Amino acid sequence: MIEVRAIEKVYRGGGGLLSQRAVKALRGVSLTLKDGEAISLIGESGCGKTTLGRIIAGLETYSQGELVFDGTPLSQVPPGDRPQWFHRVQLVQQDPYGALNPARTLGNALVDPLKLQAKHLGKDATWTRERARELLNLVGLDPEATLYKYPHNLSGGQRQRFVVARALTVDPKVLVADEAVSMIDVSLRLGILSLLSDLRVRLGISVIFITHDVAAARYVARDGVICVIYRGEIVEYGRTDDIIRSPVHPYTQALLSAMPVLRGLEKPGPDRFIPSQDLDTQAQDEAGCLFRSRCRFATERCGREHPNLVALDGGERLHACFYPQARDVVPVPVG
Amino acid sequence: MGSVAVEPAQASALDRDVACRVRGLTVTYKVDNRELSALRDVDLDIRQGQITAVIGESGSGKSTLALALMNAVSKPGRIAAGKVTYRDLGEVTAMDSERLRRARGRSLSMVFQASQNSLNPLTRVGAQLLDLARSHDMRDPRAVLREAAALAERMSLDADRVLTSYQHQLSGGMRQRVGIIFGLVLKPQVLLLDEPTTALDVLSQSSVLEIVRSIQRERQLTTVLITHDMGVVAELADRVVVLYAGRVVEEAPTTELIRHPRHPYTRALIQAIPRLTGDPSLARPLEGQPPSLAAIPTTGCVFRGRCPHRMEVCETSTPGISQVSDTDHRYACHWEGAAND
Amino acid sequence: MSAAVIFPPDQAPTTARNPSLATIAWRALTRKSGRIIGVLILLFFISMAIFGPMLYPKQLPINGANLYAPPSWAHPLGTDFEGTGVLAEIVTGSRYVLSAAALAALFTIAVGTFMGIVSGYFLGLTDNIIMRITDFILTIPGFPLLIVLSTIWSFGSPIAMGVVLGLTGWGGLARAVRSQTLSLRERGFIEAARGLGLSNGHIIGREILPNIAPYIAMNLLLSVTGAIYAEVGLFFLGVIPFQANNWGVMLNLAFGNGAMYTPQSLLYMISPMACIMLVTFGIVLTLDALDEILNPRLREG
Numbered sequence: 001m002i003e004v005r006a007i008e009k010v011y012r013g014g015g016g017l018l019s020q021r022a023v024k025a026l027r028g029v030s031l032t033l034k035d036g037e038a039i040s041l042i043g044e045s046g047c048g049k050t051t052l053g054r055i056i057a058g059l060e061t062y063s064q065g066e067l068v069f070d071g072t073p074l075s076q077v078p079p080g081d082r083p084q085w086f087h088r089v090q091l092v093q094q095d096p097y098g099a100l101n102p103a104r105t106l107g108n109a110l111v112d113p114l115k116l117q118a119k120h121l122g123k124d125a126t127w128t129r130e131r132a133r134e135l136l137n138l139v140g141l142d143p144e145a146t147l148y149k150y151p152h153n154l155s156g157g158q159r160q161r162f163v164v165a166r167a168l169t170v171d172p173k174v175l176v177a178d179e180a181v182s183m184i185d186v187s188l189r190l191g192i193l194s195l196l197s198d199l200r201v202r203l204g205i206s207v208i209f210i211t212h213d214v215a216a217a218r219y220v221a222r223d224g225v226i227c228v229i230y231r232g233e234i235v236e237y238g239r240t241d242d243i244i245r246s247p248v249h250p251y252t253q254a255l256l257s258a259m260p261v262l263r264g265l266e267k268p269g270p271d272r273f274i275p276s277q278d279l280d281t282q283a284q285d286e287a288g289c290l291f292r293s294r295c296r297f298a299t300e301r302c303g304r305e306h307p308n309l310v311a312l313d314g315g316e317r318l319h320a321c322f323y324p325q326a327r328d329v330v331p332v333p334v335g
Numbered sequence: 336m337g338s339v340a341v342e343p344a345q346a347s348a349l350d351r352d353v354a355c356r357v358r359g360l361t362v363t364y365k366v367d368n369r370e371l372s373a374l375r376d377v378d379l380d381i382r383q384g385q386i387t388a389v390i391g392e393s394g395s396g397k398s399t400l401a402l403a404l405m406n407a408v409s410k411p412g413r414i415a416a417g418k419v420t421y422r423d424l425g426e427v428t429a430m431d432s433e434r435l436r437r438a439r440g441r442s443l444s445m446v447f448q449a450s451q452n453s454l455n456p457l458t459r460v461g462a463q464l465l466d467l468a469r470s471h472d473m474r475d476p477r478a479v480l481r482e483a484a485a486l487a488e489r490m491s492l493d494a495d496r497v498l499t500s501y502q503h504q505l506s507g508g509m510r511q512r513v514g515i516i517f518g519l520v521l522k523p524q525v526l527l528l529d530e531p532t533t534a535l536d537v538l539s540q541s542s543v544l545e546i547v548r549s550i551q552r553e554r555q556l557t558t559v560l561i562t563h564d565m566g567v568v569a570e571l572a573d574r575v576v577v578l579y580a581g582r583v584v585e586e587a588p589t590t591e592l593i594r595h596p597r598h599p600y601t602r603a604l605i606q607a608i609p610r611l612t613g614d615p616s617l618a619r620p621l622e623g624q625p626p627s628l629a630a631i632p633t634t635g636c637v638f639r640g641r642c643p644h645r646m647e648v649c650e651t652s653t654p655g656i657s658q659v660s661d662t663d664h665r666y667a668c669h670w671e672g673a674a675n676d
Numbered sequence: 677m678s679a680a681v682i683f684p685p686d687q688a689p690t691t692a693r694n695p696s697l698a699t700i701a702w703r704a705l706t707r708k709s710g711r712i713i714g715v716l717i718l719l720f721f722i723s724m725a726i727f728g729p730m731l732y733p734k735q736l737p738i739n740g741a742n743l744y745a746p747p748s749w750a751h752p753l754g755t756d757f758e759g760t761g762v763l764a765e766i767v768t769g770s771r772y773v774l775s776a777a778a779l780a781a782l783f784t785i786a787v788g789t790f791m792g793i794v795s796g797y798f799l800g801l802t803d804n805i806i807m808r809i810t811d812f813i814l815t816i817p818g819f820p821l822l823i824v825l826s827t828i829w830s831f832g833s834p835i836a837m838g839v840v841l842g843l844t845g846w847g848g849l850a851r852a853v854r855s856q857t858l859s860l861r862e863r864g865f866i867e868a869a870r871g872l873g874l875s876n877g878h879i880i881g882r883e884i885l886p887n888i889a890p891y892i893a894m895n896l897l898l899s900v901t902g903a904i905y906a907e908v909g910l911f912f913l914g915v916i917p918f919q920a921n922n923w924g925v926m927l928n929l930a931f932g933n934g935a936m937y938t939p940q941s942l943l944y945m946i947s948p949m950a951c952i953m954l955v956t957f958g959i960v961l962t963l964d965a966l967d968e969i970l971n972p973r974l975r976e977g
Binding site: 058059083098102103166 | 865867868869871874882887971
Binding site for chain 2: 044045155156157158182183185186187188189190191193194212213214215216218219222244254255256257258259260261262263264265266274275330331332333
């Protein structure tokens with residue numbers, strides 16, 4: 001189980017020596033991920049979802065807050081042991097082209113971490129070889145056709161499968177998939193998404209799926225939760241079905257509205273709207289709701305007060321809006 | 336609905352509603368002294384004032400088709416056979432390089448993927464627009480700049496800021512809109528959009544699609560949309576052409592194609608889209624990979640390697656074009672089931 | 677999800693293992709005739725440097741009656757101002773020139789690559805220290821230093837010459853390798869290797885090094901030719917009191933003894949120059965193959 005407790009991340013930079021401006025990537029995010037659970041983090045580019053994933057994978061530090069693995073806070077782990085500790089969380093990167101070393105065979109890329117694991121478990125070289133084949137089969141790649149190849153011999157979809165296999169070499173408990181399908185043809189995306197859900201069910205691995213594509217988020221976390229992030233804050237959180245069926249935060253509704261409608265099979269939801277303004281990542285911090293300037297329903301109160309994350313109707317659904325209201329923005333199936 | 340086999344349409348004088356006619360287009364690439372076909376015998380009509388989408392996976396030949404439509408296939412590729420004829424320009428496949436240069440960017444304009452950085456990183460956007468105007472001998476380059484500013488305002492961009500910016504100062508969504516401004520500013524007759532929203536997040540994508548849609552409607556602009564994303568097709572296109580391994584396997588009006596796909600590939604493609612409605616576990620991944628250029632079968636059906644309905648005849652005979660009766664829905668498949676919804 | 681994957685014909689499962697390095701090298705070399713010529717040229721000069729001097733007496737004979745003789749069976753490249761065979765001088769002189777150059781190049785490559793990778797990968801204090809040393813090395817004017825050093829050092833042995841050339845030459849390479857490492861460092865596969873717990877030694881040796889190997893190979897060429905030019909230049913200028921025979925000394929003596937003014941001595945002057953050119957040419961041709969051997973993408977073209 002992983003707990004993220006009020007994590008904040010501030011980047012220093014921009015401006016000259018005197019006007020050092022801090023950019024807040026995360027503003028106190030808290031989350032709990034149970035073993036074997038799937039959670040989708042959704043939001044547009046620059047909302048902080050990638051930063052959060054990288055922090056959980058130990059690839060980035062945080063400024064405030066605490067990360068707790070199975071009840072042990074990271075701050076109580078000696079710094080020397082931390083890398084070891086983070087092995088249980090493996091990141092599947094967005095770019096399957098950059099994630100593999102072009103100068104080495106795929107076999108080597110898989111066997112290297114396996115050798116470490118073999119040493120750790122007291123296994124021999126035969127185990128390493130068999131395990132490599134087993135993992136490739138698991139992700140739907142033919143071992144004999146893969147092991148002796150170089151990354152450039154594989155298509156984007158095959159590479160991403162391979163990256164997943166490599167992440168599995170260290171027996172992780174959590175996979176963080178950061179936009180793992182956005183660089184792959186739409187036709188092949190579902191294959192990767194179903195691989196992720198399949199691994200979760202078969203191996204009991206938790207999956208943190210980071211995306212801007214709500215339909216993909218729904219597919220991976222269909223029996224899990226969706227967490228909507230806007231400018232470093234959670235603005236809505238709940239069971240996937242609830243979030244998709246009755247989103248209450250205008251930002252969630254904007255994300256859902258933006259999804260293409262498969263005309264012919266679906267028609268636009270009655271409340272669908274197209275948000276026009278882009279996210280201004282350079283925007284200054286302001287009092288009140290951060291989404292206010294793009295929100296169609298903002299009132300004078302939204303400019304004055306900051307809405308905190310609260311439970312909806314006392315349930316486990318959370319939202320950060322003064323005027324939560326479910327709207328039908330999701331496409332409606334026809335005939 | 337039943338189906339009848341039809342002869343492929345003959346090249347003739349262009350009808351009023353056809354802006355561009357492609358007949359028998361074959362593009363080959365020379366690899367290791369072998370001529371490999373990236374496009375094979377492609378017939379296509381691009382309707383005047385409509386958005387025609389070409390959908391295909393990586394390696395389907397869709398980008399090659401975009402280049403061939405401008406006769407811009409470069410070595411080691413070449414147009415080995417076929418004609419591309421525009422109603423207003425004539426046959427681009429028979430033009431000399433100077434006439435082509437004038438046509439491209441002016442009458443035919445192409446918008447590239449934002450991530451491909453088609454802007455010069457060292458020059459401001461406004462200066463590049465002026466260069467574009469001059470290279471097409473516009474009498475009043477300033478007017479082009481004014482037109483660009485007007486387009487920018489249409490796209491809810493700050494025109495002054497955008498025109499004085501360098502590429503790196505723009506976000507992905509802004510860059511794509513600037514790309515579209517470049518595509519539209521000289522008032523082309525045909526606009527080609529190559530993966531206009533790939534690499535954008537959903538919010539940027541939906542606003543870019545909205546912009547394209549409204550400007551296209553307003554100007555009745557003939558548009559060709561090249562993409563791998565059925566969602567983008569569904570949002571924008573009037574007609575869809577499905578390309579697989581260099582061949583057109585199905586062609587229909589968009590809603591008809593999505594509602595009643597005929598070809599097994601199109602069916603699989605639509606089933607493989609994660610959706611917001613319906614039972615997510617009903618979505619089926621499309622198995623396998625599209626063949627590489629060297630592995631495209633030269634006889635028989637190109638899709639048979641991944642087809643759940645493959646038969647013996649698929650190995651030996653290239654499927655002809657069938658037409659769904661009384662519609663302009665065409666597909667190329669031997670399987671009898673393809674005739675039914 | 678079903679694990680069944682249909683493979684298109686070109687990706688059909690093969691059990692063929694990857695070819696060994698020797699096979700890859702052989703294929704790359706024989707792909708273009710120029711590469712074979714390059715290797716033959718290099719082999720020729722290397723064997724000349726190793727075995728050539730054994731064919732001649734330690735002190736080459738002088739013959740006052742046969743000055744600036746035209747080519748003959750006894751002296752295929754004619755004779756010099758003392759009547760010594762030019763071919764004999766070329767052959768016996770090759771060992772010094774080539775071994776010093778090889779030593780200098782190896783030293784440059786080894787130190788430059790190591791310093792560059794370590795600096796670019798670890799960053800921080802390590803980087804600061806190494807880069808300050810590198811900057812110091814870069815500010816040393818190499819050629820004048822050699823001239824100064826030669827006043828206290830005779831450079832009779834090629835080892836001394838090679839070490840000095842190497843010591844002053846690695847700065848540029850280290851800087852270039854560092855910047856390459858910095859950009860590789862940001863690539864996903866390096867991050868993945870770290871996330872998987874692979875050691876720094878592994879990441880440097882197995883992940884980063886193979887990616888900059890083609891670049892280093894290119895630098896090998898520049899180092900070898902640079903070292904040859906530097907040492908030949910030194911001897912040619914005559915700033916080094918030479919004992920040993922080598923190509924630079926030959927050029928110096930040729931000029932010093934009026935070779936410029938007698939057309940008969942043309943061969944005496946041209947021969948060492950031609951050798952230097954041939955060696956450079958051989959290296960260029962061979963490196964073309966080396967790039968392909970080290971880059972899996974080029975291998976299949």
